[in-house]
Amino acid sequence: MGERDGEKLYSTCPVFGPDGTLLLKHRKIHLYDIDIPGKICTQESETLSPGSNFSVFDTPFCKVGVGICYDICFSELAQIYARKGCQLLVYPGIFNMTTGPIFWELLQRGRAVDNQVYVATACPARDETASYVAWGHSSVVSPWGEVVSQAGSEETVVYADIDLQYLSDMRQQFPISSQRRSDLYSVNATQEG
Known part of the structure; x- marks a missing residue:
């Protein structure tokens, strides 16, 4: 959704709790x-401003990180969310x-494997008559x-079940986060939030 804040416009994803309370806006x-x-x-930058905050929230089940569309192309964001405890x-x-x-499924699978998290995506159903035709394939x-x-491409x-025990088992059996060579490389957030 579009959001106006003063003179700036943002592409924003509001997240609401089960009781209707606004938890965050990414x-x-x-x-x-x-x-x-x-x-x-x-050229989104011709009309939109970029956000500058990480968006993480807790549910009774797990911690969730939020990105919008093109944000999935940046592995560093997913790495920071995983480091913040997102599942x-x-x-x-x-x-x-x-x-x-080309990229929709590939990026989802890459972010999931690289960070040992579940990844859920939502994309509108395909409307061939629209000026911008969406791919669909929410996953x-x-x-x-x-x-x-x-x-598929239809509405x-x-x-899906998010099996946190499977996630925990997989992280123990294939311990990439503990085997990272932080003595050689790292991805760091320049701000909290």
Whole structure:
């Protein structure tokens, strides 16, 4: 959704609790400024401002990190969310018919495996008559990179179990976070939030 704050416009994802309370608003951090000749040219920075905060919230079940669309392309954001204890990353987005077939599932699986988290995405159903045709294929991906549940291009609801015991077992059996070479490299947040 679009959000106006003074003179600035943001692409924003509000998150509400079961009682209707606003838990947080994630403002898209990475603006989609791309130019693929003959396919698509989009310059979000011409109208939108980038967000500058991490968006993490707790549920009774697990901790969740939120990104919007193009944010999924940046592995550092997912790494920071995983380091903050997130077990599920959620990315609503509108990948299109150029980027969707190539990157949509690949990025979800990559973020899930790299960070040993579940990844859930939501993309509008495809409307071939729209000026911007969405890819669809809302999904849930396991920390092993398996697509647990996925829609097609049509309008539907996607369900999946988020098995935190499976996640914990997988992290113990394949301990990439404890085997990172932080003496050689690291990804650091420059701010809290």
